[in-house]
Amino acid sequence: MVTDEALFPQKAARTSPDSQATGSSAQSGGAIIQVRGLTNRFGRQLVHDKLDLDVHRGEILGVIGGSGSGKSVLLRSIVGLQTPAAGSVRILGTDLLQLAPERRAPLEQRFGVLFQRGALFSSLTVVENIALPLIENAGLTRADAEHLAIVKLALAGLPANAAAKYPSSLSGGMIKRAGLARALALDPDILFLDEPTAGLDPIGAAEFDELILTLRDALGLTVFIVTHDLDTLYTICDRVAVLSQKRVLAAGPLETVEAVEDEWVQEYFHGPRGRAASHAAEMGGTMGGAKEIRR
Numbered sequence: 001m002v003t004d005e006a007l008f009p010q011k012a013a014r015t016s017p018d019s020q021a022t023g024s025s026a027q028s029g030g031a032i033i034q035v036r037g038l039t040n041r042f043g044r045q046l047v048h049d050k051l052d053l054d055v056h057r058g059e060i061l062g063v064i065g066g067s068g069s070g071k072s073v074l075l076r077s078i079v080g081l082q083t084p085a086a087g088s089v090r091i092l093g094t095d096l097l098q099l100a101p102e103r104r105a106p107l108e109q110r111f112g113v114l115f116q117r118g119a120l121f122s123s124l125t126v127v128e129n130i131a132l133p134l135i136e137n138a139g140l141t142r143a144d145a146e147h148l149a150i151v152k153l154a155l156a157g158l159p160a161n162a163a164a165k166y167p168s169s170l171s172g173g174m175i176k177r178a179g180l181a182r183a184l185a186l187d188p189d190i191l192f193l194d195e196p197t198a199g200l201d202p203i204g205a206a207e208f209d210e211l212i213l214t215l216r217d218a219l220g221l222t223v224f225i226v227t228h229d230l231d232t233l234y235t236i237c238d239r240v241a242v243l244s245q246k247r248v249l250a251a252g253p254l255e256t257v258e259a260v261e262d263e264w265v266q267e268y269f270h271g272p273r274g275r276a277a278s279h280a281a282e283m284g285g286t287m288g289g290a291k292e293i294r295r
């Protein structure tokens, strides 16, 4: 029998969940990510101005906003790829940016990121891409890492014959799944997804959404999704955060956020595409589908 320990050696090795490195807020089941007073600028362009946001443990949070509102920069700030001009980001109770670079690795291994284009190494096969973090970060042998990579591949819904393929021979949907498998390689607590359904056809997008929901439930993940996809919001997100005017304009359940009196919010949710997604979700609910799967 394949045990949880065999599949997720790192998780098994964490004797006390959220011990010193993670602090009390994570332990209390409250905010697993706390962004406070975040300010980001590029030259004279102010992207975020004292932005605050909480991400709750176990939720799927959808982050939306107009093009250029700073969604990807927010994601990059949280995962430590963007150094803000001011403010703090506590993730699992620890301010990543306050840690010396050599002390960041254990915390960084507790979250996985799926970037827009998968960010796979083109010179490596799919299985080698997924095995790489297991070799480099978890110290597994190549053979063990590739065994575990096959499990992650299946978890992300890829057929076994995808393992030996190179990214260039994969479809867009398969690249997303391979990127997802790699993001899951180190058994993260938090999954960050940057526009995961962009470029997928509606069926592929719906399948990917359902996969994220299944993985969240099965693995107890917290999921932070930057998205433009209304169907994703209606079918899998527990809460939605709207970025506007350099801050989080509103954050809460979809029903609350879509009622916010703001021109962009109203057009987004109640324009033709918003109405269609809402209607589709309601139909899904009637038929035991989309709405049903939302918690």
Ligand SMILES: Nc1ncnc2c1ncn2[C@@H]1O[C@H](COP(=O)(O)OP(=O)(O)OP(=O)(O)O)[C@@H](O)[C@H]1O
Residues within 6 Å of the ligand: 042, 047, 065, 066, 067, 068, 069, 070, 071, 072, 073, 074
């Ligand atoms: N490395 C960078 N250097 C300079 N400007 C940047 C950089 N990264 C982002 N920006 C600028 O910051 C702003 C926010 O970018 P970001 O990618 O976060 O927007 P977004 O909300 O994700 O947009 P979209 O929905 O179109 O992907 C944009 O005006 C962008 O041009």
